[in-house]
Amino acid sequence: MAPAARYPFPTTLPYPTAEISKLFGIVTVEQDPDPALHYKLVIPLQWGQVSGKRQLVTPAHPFELRSHFKALTGPAAEAKISIALVPANMQPGRWLALYLQGQHEKVLHERHIPQVGGAIPDVLTSSGTPGQERISRWIVLKDQAKDGGAHLFMLHVSTAASSYTTDMANVFFVLISNFDLLHPRVQGK
Numbered sequence: 001m002a003p004a005a006r007y008p009f010p011t012t013l014p015y016p017t018a019e020i021s022k023l024f025g026i027v028t029v030e031q032d033p034d035p036a037l038h039y040k041l042v043i044p045l046q047w048g049q050v051s052g053k054r055q056l057v058t059p060a061h062p063f064e065l066r067s068h069f070k071a072l073t074g075p076a077a078e079a080k081i082s083i084a085l086v087p088a089n090m091q092p093g094r095w096l097a098l099y100l101q102g103q104h105e106k107v108l109h110e111r112h113i114p115q116v117g118g119a120i121p122d123v124l125t126s127s128g129t130p131g132q133e134r135i136s137r138w139i140v141l142k143d144q145a146k147d148g149g150a151h152l153f154m155l156h157v158s159t160a161a162s163s164y165t166t167d168m169a170n171v172f173f174v175l176i177s178n179f180d181l182l183h184p185r186v187q188g189k
Contacts, residue, residue, distance in 0.1 A: 007135055007164060009109035009124050013177065014170035024174060028182065029067050029081070032056060036143055037066075037083060038182040039153055044171055046073045057083045057151065075163035079175055084152040085145060091118035092140040095152055100125060105136065118142055122176060126161065133161035137172040144185040155179045 015023065024042040027049075032038060037057065050068040055061045067081040086095060093112055100107065105125035112119035123138045136158040143151045157172045 007108050007124060007126070007161075008166050008169040010169055010173040011111065011122075014173065020174065024178075026178075027067075027069075030182070032066075034146075035183040036146070036181075036185050037151060039081065039141075040178075040180055040182055041067075041079075041081065041155065042174060042178040043069050043079065044071070046071060047077075047079070048072045050078075057085050059085065059147075062086070075159060075165075075168065077157065077159040077163065077168065077171070079155065079157045081179075082154045082156070084154065086150055086152055088144070088148060088150050090150060090152070092142045092152055093119050093121040096121045096123060096138060096140045096154070099154075100138070103127065108135075115142075128161075134158050135161050135164040137176055139176045139179060141179065141181055143181055146185070153179075153181065 023044060025045055026040060027043050028038070028040045030038040047069045050070055052068065054066060055064045057064050062085040063082060065080060065082050069079045071077040100123065105127045107123055107125055109124040111122050113122060121138070121140055125136045125138065126133050127136065128134050136156055139155050141153040143153065145151050155176060157175050159168055
């Protein structure tokens with residue numbers, strides 16, 4: 001596996017704001033009956049949503065895939081948004097570290113963005129066997145659940161290591177930096 005320096009990890013928007021609207025579209029996801037589980041993200045205009053059965057997040061189903069998008073043209077890439085229901089004291093960065101360890105992901109780069117309720121982890125990883133490696137970028141947002149726990153919203157974007165160019169790294173950063181909750185709950189309400 002190549003060293004982490006080979007894989008770019010942009011942390012500033014690579015395009016002027018006017019150009020972003022020409023390359024990406026805003027997707028709002030509001031199917032859940034609980035408005036606190038609604039979110040928005042931007043997706044490249046050449047990507048499409050993958051259909052499939054989706055479960056609501058409940059104590060019986062505490063981790064569920066909510067949205068899935070794939071590149072329709074160009075290099076294969078995808079974005080998945082999952083929601084986890086966890087105890088209130090679980091920090092997003094700690095939860096993601098445990099999740100990545102369980103998925104056998106190797107951390108290449110990471111940063112933590114301060115926020116109330118725990119810093120937002122933004123992590124670049126690699127996984128897979130030689131010749132089959134994938135590069136992924138992850139971000140987790142935290143929101144309070146009305147039952148006293150917390151919801152963690154995980155955006156995971158990935159592609160084959162051979163497709164992870166500077167251009168793809170920039171696309172991943174635009175997705176990561178524009179992922180947001182529509183109706184966040186304030187802690188304690």
